[in-house]
Amino acid sequence: MSRLVLVRDPRFQKHQTPDAHPETPQRLVAIDHVISKYAVAAAVHELEPRRAAPEQVALVHKESYIEDLERGAERLKEKHGSLAKLDADTYMGAESYETALLACGAGMVGLDAVTTGGAHAAFVAVRPPGHHALIDKPMGFCLFNNIAVAARYAQQSCGYKKVFIIDWDVHHGNGTQWAFYDDPSVFFVSFQQYPFWPFDSGWYTEDGAGEGRGCNMNIPLPRGTGDRGYLAAFDQLVAPLMQEFSPDLILVSAGYDAHKDDPLGQQRISTAGYAMLSQRVSDLAKQLQVPCVVFLEGGYNVKSLSESAVATMRVLNARSEAEQGEVHASYLMPFAAADAGHVTGDESAHNVDERIEEVRRHFSKYWRSLRRA
Numbered sequence: 001m002s003r004l005v006l007v008r009d010p011r012f013q014k015h016q017t018p019d020a021h022p023e024t025p026q027r028l029v030a031i032d033h034v035i036s037k038y039a040v041a042a043a044v045h046e047l048e049p050r051r052a053a054p055e056q057v058a059l060v061h062k063e064s065y066i067e068d069l070e071r072g073a074e075r076l077k078e079k080h081g082s083l084a085k086l087d088a089d090t091y092m093g094a095e096s097y098e099t100a101l102l103a104c105g106a107g108m109v110g111l112d113a114v115t116t117g118g119a120h121a122a123f124v125a126v127r128p129p130g131h132h133a134l135i136d137k138p139m140g141f142c143l144f145n146n147i148a149v150a151a152r153y154a155q156q157s158c159g160y161k162k163v164f165i166i167d168w169d170v171h172h173g174n175g176t177q178w179a180f181y182d183d184p185s186v187f188f189v190s191f192q193q194y195p196f197w198p199f200d201s202g203w204y205t206e207d208g209a210g211e212g213r214g215c216n217m218n219i220p221l222p223r224g225t226g227d228r229g230y231l232a233a234f235d236q237l238v239a240p241l242m243q244e245f246s247p248d249l250i251l252v253s254a255g256y257d258a259h260k261d262d263p264l265g266q267q268r269i270s271t272a273g274y275a276m277l278s279q280r281v282s283d284l285a286k287q288l289q290v291p292c293v294v295f296l297e298g299g300y301n302v303k304s305l306s307e308s309a310v311a312t313m314r315v316l317n318a319r320s321e322a323e324q325g326e327v328h329a330s331y332l333m334p335f336a337a338a339d340a341g342h343v344t345g346d347e348s349a350h351n352v353d354e355r356i357e358e359v360r361r362h363f364s365k366y367w368r369s370l371r372r373a
Ligand SMILES: [Zn+2]
Pocket: 169, 170, 171, 255, 257, 297, 298, 299
């Protein structure tokens, strides 16, 4: 078994969205194309997803909501090719229900591979994405919350007790936040451009409820934050916290819409920056000796999405520091195959550092590792 396993399937292209919608099947076609350019294509083991049972999706979602989507898909089968609009920007077609079940099941296949299959990490290249989906309704291009279902499956069926979820999508992972808001066994940390869609969540004072107090961290970063700010937030907040929380599993909601070339976000992460963020996750997983499963979320410039997602795969599959170094160099060299060339700063480093400090201060009442000597 390779260090990394990749779970992908052309069936994920069957979830249809309207013309000109940013969340297109082409996103996965582009990732397939970029993978084929690199050695990682031959090096990783690939696994086929399986369809999650509706009862497994019900570990997170209300049964009535799951049934609504199933019935919706049945109705659309009679109206060949037409789509149903579920909210301002979320759509489903006749195949969307089955595709969403397959996306949840893909996470389970990834988890099985790192639990008993001998892999260290899995990358689950799915759509529809999941982190905005609420327990009883779809939201923001998402139908079922793939990563939330995976976290519950991990606890119920794979023996994991403490799960640490990192969400670096440019948007707040609101669906995941609310799914585990009062649960101290799942730590959720979400980086987002702030203020930004969805405008009613994502501030750092939303820090959990009841026994889960202190186990929900939002890192609301100002518009224009680049590699420097994201990496500083990771090093000063996420790394110490994760060591103190000491999870036995790491899950990542990997959105690539905080890339500087993304049309929806205004953040400035480069492809090299995504490689470095991925490296930090890989290093922490190694240090804590725990596996990690990475879920594709957003990313709407097909070029920056596909290059960055494959950068994550290459980092996670690297076997030695020398190999990791080669991967990073390929994104940092001027005129390299990727578009990167340099590490990006922030439009206002001062505002970013101040925000990181505010978050640290707020959470220092819960976590010793965030207290200053
Ligand atoms: Zn997003």
